[in-house]
Amino acid sequence: MKAVEVEWLVDQLPNRSGRALAQQITTLIHSGVLPVGVRLPAIRDIAFVLGVSPATVSIVWSELRRRGMITGRGRRGTYVSSAAIAPRPIRRAENVKLGGIPLDLSGYTPDPALLPPLQSAFLHVQETPHLNIYADEPIEASLEQVCRADWPYEAEALMATNGAYGGLFEAMQALIPPGSVVLVEDPVPMRLLDIIDYLKASAVAVPGDAHGPIPARLRAALTRQPVAFFLQPNLNAITGRVLSAERMKELADVLNAAPPVWIFEDDAMAYFTRAKPKSLGVWCSAQVIHVRSLSKALGPDLRLGILSASDKIIREIQAYRSFGSGWTSRIMQAATARLLAAPETTTHLERARRTYLERRQKLTDNLAEYGFSYATGEGFSFWLPVEDEEGALASLNAQGIRVTAGRQCSLMPQPHIRFSISHLKDRYEWVSEHLAQAGLSKAIC
Numbered sequence: 492m493k494a495v496e497v498e499w500l501v502d503q504l505p506n507r508s509g510r511a512l513a514q515q516i517t518t519l520i521h522s523g524v525l526p527v528g529v530r531l532p533a534i535r536d537i538a539f540v541l542g543v544s545p546a547t548v549s550i551v552w553s554e555l556r557r558r559g560m561i562t563g564r565g566r567r568g569t570y571v572s573s574a575a576i577a578p579r580p581i582r583r584a585e586n587v588k589l590g591g592i593p594l595d596l597s598g599y600t601p602d603p604a605l606l607p608p609l610q611s612a613f614l615h616v617q618e619t620p621h622l623n624i625y626a627d628e629p630i631e632a633s634l635e636q637v638c639r640a641d642w643p644y645e646a647e648a649l650m651a652t653n654g655a656y657g658g659l660f661e662a663m664q665a666l667i668p669p670g671s672v673v674l675v676e677d678p679v680p681m682r683l684l685d686i687i688d689y690l691k692a693s694a695v696a697v698p699g700d701a702h703g704p705i706p707a708r709l710r711a712a713l714t715r716q717p718v719a720f721f722l723q724p725n726l727n728a729i730t731g732r733v734l735s736a737e738r739m740k741e742l743a744d745v746l747n748a749a750p751p752v753w754i755f756e757d758d759a760m761a762y763f764t765r766a767k768p769k770s771l772g773v774w775c776s777a778q779v780i781h782v783r784s785l786s787k788a789l790g791p792d793l794r795l796g797i798l799s800a801s802d803k804i805i806r807e808i809q810a811y812r813s814f815g816s817g818w819t820s821r822i823m824q825a826a827t828a829r830l831l832a833a834p835e836t837t838t839h840l841e842r843a844r845r846t847y848l849e850r851r852q853k854l855t856d857n858l859a860e861y862g863f864s865y866a867t868g869e870g871f872s873f874w875l876p877v878e879d880e881e882g883a884l885a886s887l888n889a890q891g892i893r894v895t896a897g898r899q900c901s902l903m904p905q906p907h908i909r910f911s912i913s914h915l916k917d918r919y920e921w922v923s924e925h926l927a928q929a930g931l932s933k934a935i936c
Contacts, residue, residue: 494568495525497532501540512541513551520560520574530570531561557688593891594922596910599728599871601787605846607839609790612830619825627817629805630797631824637831638783638797643724643758644772646781646799650808651819655784655796656682658808659757662780662798663719665811666753667692672717676704678729678874678901678909680757683721692718696902701866703727703734706741713745719753720746724769724781726760729900729909731851731868733766743774756781760870762788762840763847777801785827787871788840795819795827847871850912857923863931871913876932880906886929892922905934 503524504515519525531537534552538545552569555561562572616622619631629650638649652658667673669691675683677696687694697704697712697720704722722742726733746754754771761768761783772779781799789795800808812818830836848869855867865875877883880897883906887894897907908929915922 493528494530495532497536497540500532500537504541507541507543509547509550512548513554516551516555517560520571523574525571527571527574530568533568557691592888592893595893596915597893597895598914599911600791600913602913605843606790607830607836609826609830611833612826615829616822616825619821622821627809627813629809631821631828633828634824637828641768642799643768643770643781644776646772646776647802648800648805650798650805651824652782652796652798653816653819654786654794655757655759655782658782658796658798659683659755660686661811662808663690663755665807667718671719672715674709674712674717674720676722677903678897679721680728681899683757694902698903701732703738704742706745709742710745713749717752719755721755721757722771723759724756724771725758725766726764726870728759728870729872730874731870731872732866733764733869734769736769739769739771743771746771747775751778754779758782759784760787763844764869772799780804789827789830793823793827795823847913850915853919854912854915854923857919858926861923861927863927863933871911872909873912874907874909875926876934877906877908878930878932880908883908883929887925890925892925
């Protein structure tokens with residue numbers, strides 16, 4: 492990797508203030524003067540030649556790293572990683588940038604063959620009230636009615652969003668100021684970590700066990716004076732474990748004994764477990780922003796999520812949305828309402844849940860043949876401990892199997908890999924063999 496000489500770099504930086512340094516280096520990267528892949532000098536060397544404190548350069552580096560323009564590689568130093576002009580989700584971009592892998596298990600999308608048919612849902616959408624008018628109502632009435640039938644708490648207000656992550660992004664932008672601390676159930680969806688980075692906030696891990704986030708660890712993390720806590724309140728989309736009702740009550744007790752924080756609940760896999768839907772909104776509804784994804788159950792191209800919160804928070808989010816779309820397509824909302832209300836959809840969803848569970852069971856049974864005993868879990872995703880993360884990725888990649896690095900979804904030091912079985916319909920023994928050879932750990936995951 493080519494390295495930049497510190498004297499040359501300093502000559503390109505006539506203005507030595509912190510803000511100017513960040514802008515000048517950004518310009519050098521965007522113009523290609525500092526190309527992607529080039530190694531940058533050490534912070535202390537730049538600071539010495541510039542005649543500024545290492546802290547000043549460190550702040551500049553942190554900002555460039557947050558924007559995804561530079562990346563640290565430990566002892567290998569810091570290098571230019573992107574010349575993109577607009578901010579982008581770094582973890583997600585890294586996860587989707589590679590192609591040409593014969594067996595890609597890094598996609599967490601549903602099997603199209605298991606999605607319910609959409610044709611009948613769109614037959615009568617022309618009858619939708621207020622169609623094609625500029626009215627930014629939070630949610631179409633028929634969709635609100637069908638969602639409230641099984642919502643996990645008595646929410647004051649519901650809102651349709653342009654996808655679940657679209658709703659989370661809008662809510663977090665409205666409620667989390669720059670510089671804030673956000674507690675996250677670990678492991679955490681990589682897109683959530685990208686959002687926290689984009690908001691210039693800091694994520695603090697709350698580790699979990701087989702029952703969910705550990706109450707004592709949440710209590711300790713709350714001393715960091717966070718503004719928010721992120722939780723997967725039902726089926727964890729990464730580990731496949733279900734948060735128990737008893738653990739949910741324990742978490743509520745911890746939160747109610749502390750200064751109020753916003754509670755963001757991401758129920759991404761609501762339709763893939765028989766566990767009853769849960770929410771901390773039962774105990775602290777004024778603080779809860781609960782988001783349910785419909786994409787994995789009904790189809791990603793519906794682009795719909797449902798968000799619940801207090802009336803006040805819904806109004807705040809709605810006001811923020813006025814900068815952009817303003818409202819979610821009433822055509823899509825009406826079609827989704829019909830789809831959710833149809834008895835045949837319930838049949839399709841149950842079939843999908845059983846099929847994914849069968850695929851999970853086949854994989855865990857085959858792993859057990861190699862001496863690895865893991866809980867089967869539910870949903871798409873497996874979260875398995877490994878002895879060495881980079882070694883496991885390289886070993887699997889050499890066999891034509893792509894998985895996700897655990898560091899993309901966790902702030903904790905223990906190495907893991909994550910992968911999906913949503914499109915794995917056969918070859919369980921072959922996959923298990925190569926997982927075992929990649930250095931799986933027998934630690935409890």
